[in-house]
Amino acid sequence: MAELRKDPVIGRWVIVSTDRGRRPSDFVLEETPRVLDSKSCPFCEGNEAITPPEILSYRKCETCSNSPGWWIRVVPNKFPALRIEGELNKRGKGIYDLMNGIGAHEVIIETPQHVDDIFSLEQKAVEDVIWVYRERMIDLMKDVRFEYVLIFKNKGRDAGASLDHPHSQLIATPIVPKRVEEEIEGAKKYFDFKQRCVFCDVKNQEVESKERLLWQDENFVSFCPFASRFPYEMSILPKNHSSDFRKINEAEVKSLAWMLKKCINSLNEIIPGVPYNYIIHTSPSNKSNLKYYHWHLEVMPRLTSIAGFEWGTGFYINYVPPEEAAKHLKQEEKINP
Amino acid sequence: MAELRKDPVIGRWVIVSTDRGRRPSDFVLEETPRVLDSKSCPFCEGNEAITPPEILSYRKCETCSNSPGWWIRVVPNKFPALRIEGELNKRGKGIYDLMNGIGAHEVIIETPQHVDDIFSLEQKAVEDVIWVYRERMIDLMKDVRFEYVLIFKNKGRDAGASLDHPHSQLIATPIVPKRVEEEIEGAKKYFDFKQRCVFCDVKNQEVESKERLLWQDENFVSFCPFASRFPYEMSILPKNHSSDFRKINEAEVKSLAWMLKKCINSLNEIIPGVPYNYIIHTSPSNKSNLKYYHWHLEVMPRLTSIAGFEWGTGFYINYVPPEEAAKHLKQEEKINP
Numbered sequence: 275m276a277e278l279r280k281d282p283v284i285g286r287w288v289i290v291s292t293d294r295g296r297r298p299s300d301f302v303l304e305e306t307p308r309v310l311d312s313k314s315c316p317f318c319e320g321n322e323a324i325t326p327p328e329i330l331s332y333r334k335c336e337t338c339s340n341s342p343g344w345w346i347r348v349v350p351n352k353f354p355a356l357r358i359e360g361e362l363n364k365r366g367k368g369i370y371d372l373m374n375g376i377g378a379h380e381v382i383i384e385t386p387q388h389v390d391d392i393f394s395l396e397q398k399a400v401e402d403v404i405w406v407y408r409e410r411m412i413d414l415m416k417d418v419r420f421e422y423v424l425i426f427k428n429k430g431r432d433a434g435a436s437l438d439h440p441h442s443q444l445i446a447t448p449i450v451p452k453r454v455e456e457e458i459e460g461a462k463k464y465f466d467f468k469q470r471c472v473f474c475d476v477k478n479q480e481v482e483s484k485e486r487l488l489w490q491d492e493n494f495v496s497f498c499p500f501a502s503r504f505p506y507e508m509s510i511l512p513k514n515h516s517s518d519f520r521k522i523n524e525a526e527v528k529s530l531a532w533m534l535k536k537c538i539n540s541l542n543e544i545i546p547g548v549p550y551n552y553i554i555h556t557s558p559s560n561k562s563n564l565k566y567y568h569w570h571l572e573v574m575p576r577l578t579s580i581a582g583f584e585w586g587t588g589f590y591i592n593y594v595p596p597e598e599a600a601k602h603l604k605q606e607e608k609i610n611p
Numbered sequence: 612m613a614e615l616r617k618d619p620v621i622g623r624w625v626i627v628s629t630d631r632g633r634r635p636s637d638f639v640l641e642e643t644p645r646v647l648d649s650k651s652c653p654f655c656e657g658n659e660a661i662t663p664p665e666i667l668s669y670r671k672c673e674t675c676s677n678s679p680g681w682w683i684r685v686v687p688n689k690f691p692a693l694r695i696e697g698e699l700n701k702r703g704k705g706i707y708d709l710m711n712g713i714g715a716h717e718v719i720i721e722t723p724q725h726v727d728d729i730f731s732l733e734q735k736a737v738e739d740v741i742w743v744y745r746e747r748m749i750d751l752m753k754d755v756r757f758e759y760v761l762i763f764k765n766k767g768r769d770a771g772a773s774l775d776h777p778h779s780q781l782i783a784t785p786i787v788p789k790r791v792e793e794e795i796e797g798a799k800k801y802f803d804f805k806q807r808c809v810f811c812d813v814k815n816q817e818v819e820s821k822e823r824l825l826w827q828d829e830n831f832v833s834f835c836p837f838a839s840r841f842p843y844e845m846s847i848l849p850k851n852h853s854s855d856f857r858k859i860n861e862a863e864v865k866s867l868a869w870m871l872k873k874c875i876n877s878l879n880e881i882i883p884g885v886p887y888n889y890i891i892h893t894s895p896s897n898k899s900n901l902k903y904y905h906w907h908l909e910v911m912p913r914l915t916s917i918a919g920f921e922w923g924t925g926f927y928i929n930y931v932p933p934e935e936a937a938k939h940l941k942q943e944e945k946i947n948p
Contacts, residue, residue, distance in 0.1 A: 279838040283797045283809055284790075288838040289928045296842065296930050298881040298939055301914045355920075355928045368816045369809070370837050426919030434918020443920070451924030453621075460620045472620055472706070479705045500707050501616040501625040505633065544635040553923030574922060577638045581771025582763030583692075583780070585911060586890030587788030591626045591692045593633050602635055 276356060276375025278448070286452050289355050289375055312388045316352075317439035319386035325349040329380060330409065332402055345399070346406050347383040354379035355445060362419060362448050378414055378423075378446040382406055385440050391429065392440045393538040400531035403442065404522070407554065410444055412520050415559040420446040422454060422558050425519075430549025433576045450558045457555060458567055465566035473568030476500075477511050486596045488603055489536050493529035496537055498596035498603070505594035506545070506603065508537050508573040517564035519556035530571075537573055540603045549576040613693060613712025615785070623789050626692050626712055649725045653689075654776035656723035662686040666717060667746065669739055682736070683743050684720040691716035692782060699756060699785050715751055715760075715783035719743055722777050728766065729777045730875040737868035740779065741859070744891065747781055749857050752896040757783040759791060759895050762856075767886025770913045787895045794892060795904055802903035810905030813837075814848050823933045825940055826873050830866035833874055835933035835940070842931035843882070843940065845874050845910040854901035856893035867908075874910055877940045886913040 276291040316324040322340045330348040337343025350358075356377025364373040384392045384403050392399050411423045427442040428434040435441075450458075464472040480487055480497040488496040488508065496510045510533055512526060522530070541548055556569040584590055594602075613628040653661035659677045667685040674680025687695075693714025701710040721729045721740050729736050748760045764779040765771040787795075801809040817824055817834040825833040825845065833847045847870055849863060859867070878885055893906040921927055931939075 281836070281838040282801070282813060284793045285797060286838065286840075287926055288840055289926060290839070290932050291928065291930045292932050298843075301842070301882055301885075368820070369812050370816075422924075424920060424923050426923050428918040432916070434916045445920055445924075447924070447926065451926050453923065453925035456621045456925075460622060464619070475706050476619060479707075483705070499618070500704075501618040501623065502627070503623075503625055505638070506635075545638055548638075551919035551922055553919050555923065572923075574919075579769070579771045580917065581765045582888035582890050582911075583761060583782055585888055586761050586763050586790065586892065586909075587759075587782075587784070588790035588793075589624055589626060589784070589788050591628065593628045595627050595629050 275360070278356075278373045278375055280371040282369055282371075287449060291355065291375070315388055315437070315439050317347075317381075317383045317437060317441060318388050319344070322347075325381075325383075326352060330406065332406065342386070345386060346402055347386075348406060348410060349381050349383065351379040351381050351443065356447070373448065376419055376448055378417075378420070378444070380410065380444050382410070382442040382444065383439065384442060388439055390438075390440075391538065391542070393535045393542075397528075397531050397535060400534055401527050404527045404530055407442070407444070408520060408522055408527075411556070414444070414446040415520070417446070419448055420559055421450050422447050423556075424451065424454075424553065426551060426553040428551055430547070430576070433549035433551050435549075454555060454558070458557070458564075461566045461568070471515055471566055471568050473511060473570065474515055477513065486600045488540075488600055489533060491529050491532070493526045494533045496533055498599045500596060502592055502594075502596040502599065503590035504574050505577050505592060506541055506548075506575045506599045507592075507596070508541075508603075510534070510537065510571040510573070511568060512570075515565075515568060517557040517567040517569055518562045519554055519569045521562075534571075537603075540605075541573070541575060544602055544605070545575070545577070550574060551576065612697070615693075615710045615712055617708040619706055619708075624786060628692065628712070652725055652774070652776050654684075654718075654720045654774060654778060655725050656681070659684075662718075662720075663689060667743065669743065679723070682723060683739055684723075685743060685747060686718050686720065688716040688718050688780065693784070710785065713756055713785055715754075715757070715781070717747065717781050719747070719779040719781065720776065721779060725776055727775075727777075728875065728879070730872045730879075734865070734868050734872060737871055738864050741864045741867055744779070744781075745857060745859055745864075748893070751781070751783040752857070754783070756785050757896055758787050759784050760893075761788065761791075762891040764887075764889045766888070767884070767913070770886035770888050772886075791892060791895070795894070795901075798903045798905070808852055808903055808905050810848060810907065811852055814850065823937045825877075825937055826870060828866050828869070830863045831870045833870055835936045837933060839929050839931075839933040839936065840927035841911050842914050842929060843878055843885075843912045843936045844929075844933070845878075845940075847871070847874065847908040847910070848905065849907075852902075852905060854894040854904040854906055855899045856891055856906045858899075871908075874940075877942075878910070878912060881939055881942070882912070882914070887911060888913065 312318040319342045328349050331344040332346040333344035356375045358378050362373045407425050414423050423446045425444045461472050486498045499509050552573045649655040656679045665686050668681040669683040670681035693712045695715050699710045744762050751760050760783045762781045798809050823835045836846050889910045891908050
């Protein structure tokens, strides 16, 4: 059983896994090749028996669960950071606070094909992944133990992916994560002062100034954030104010799929094989219709390493100004030197 | 000129460097070998002309600055994240806040020898590095533009080091970094409630319980923190309450050098060649004698990658419980499986 432990000074929670306690010799410092073909890949069609039983799948009529015939499959993570069964049992230990590592950790297998990325596939494939995100989030947020559900994607080894087959993940947590809490508090302060959503204001300024603007349609807008932490960082925001990803509608799903394809493919075009993470930030389980919060998606290319200064300060150093990054991504200027 | 830009939602500052604007083709995804011998290494004795002119050196009598004869040398970073000349010029741009990238970015070359790490050298070498840290911090904190000085070390490529020759760095910033601000606020809240320093309470509980305790003498104590983010993370705290690293005395410098050697060498013994960062957290320039804050040193081994979940939440997943990590580091139990 993992434990959730709280830092007594800054209140950051850490999942300390005791199940998978590793020995020093487990940390191999050399790169280990992970050449998995579709015979041994647990996420490929035909290998359903290698994963834990599926939670949800989009599959052809008259095919059985945990057998071929699916195009998206959701399974529990084989090595979950948090476990679904049990009670939280919040408690103290001297000055420390902890609780049991209760939560959910699922893998969304985005396609049966062992391709590089789904964004090279047709738009419908991406739309269905978004529908699955929504469905799993709605389901898990009904569990009163879970205050938050984070959907994220790690692509490439340098971004933390341990398997190459296209997949995303979700983790449901019994506390609202610190980063989300900070966004909500920051946005609330702004709203209290201005009576406007800070994300809407950012979106309006970006659309108007065009300096960092990437793409837009009637439902979504993307841009490189003014204070980008990483080179080629991208933000995707719904144009209509909404704090809750669960409320995304059909037209918006289509737009978001188009936008994700546009953003990720453009990034891949200028930096082939780029490792990246993306995350969806939405309001906590029991909070909907917040006037001051706005759900969004953050794409973080992993091109530079995070060193002592960043860990020590929370400051970031970015050597590609977002104004230039936007130009490169839109290929508005020659990108080869 | 770099710019300091503030995230409008959570208030995080980012250094956006415009001087070193990179092109997409600058991000090489393959590992590039960095085989530098002492002929081409800019930090080796005899190559003083390759670095910018020195700010400070500990050197033999009758040798000239920027020539051989030194045992520690401080030089400006050749590619500084922030520049020392100029005014801050705090300003707004629509809803955004920014200022000029004014600060200092220095490199502390810890030894003239092209060795792997100074912690394998005699204790005196480490003591002198600590004295240099203190001297530079005192000097830079006199500059009214700088609210904070962060001292840090990146060891190994995976920890962000671009050169192998033993060195540390410091960055002086015109704002107190978010991570430090959070610690100060958290510690102040605790003090307001309990009238005690939270770091002193942590130290007392760790010494008493021994579960995560590493080493101690009359001046310093080290342990694996209760809510360790990383496998084999270590905290080093002065035993006597002090918020300000600048006030370290001679006996404490000796103790800290001994403790650093002990911690880093033990880590290297169980995981040879381990990449790591360490940082010193102290009170801001214009705040000394804080009852509620306690300076400390954090050692962060870089053995696992930070992925989407960590970026998205501020949560960390640690697969080595600190209680086990402490046993491994003290070699109290057989560490090979």
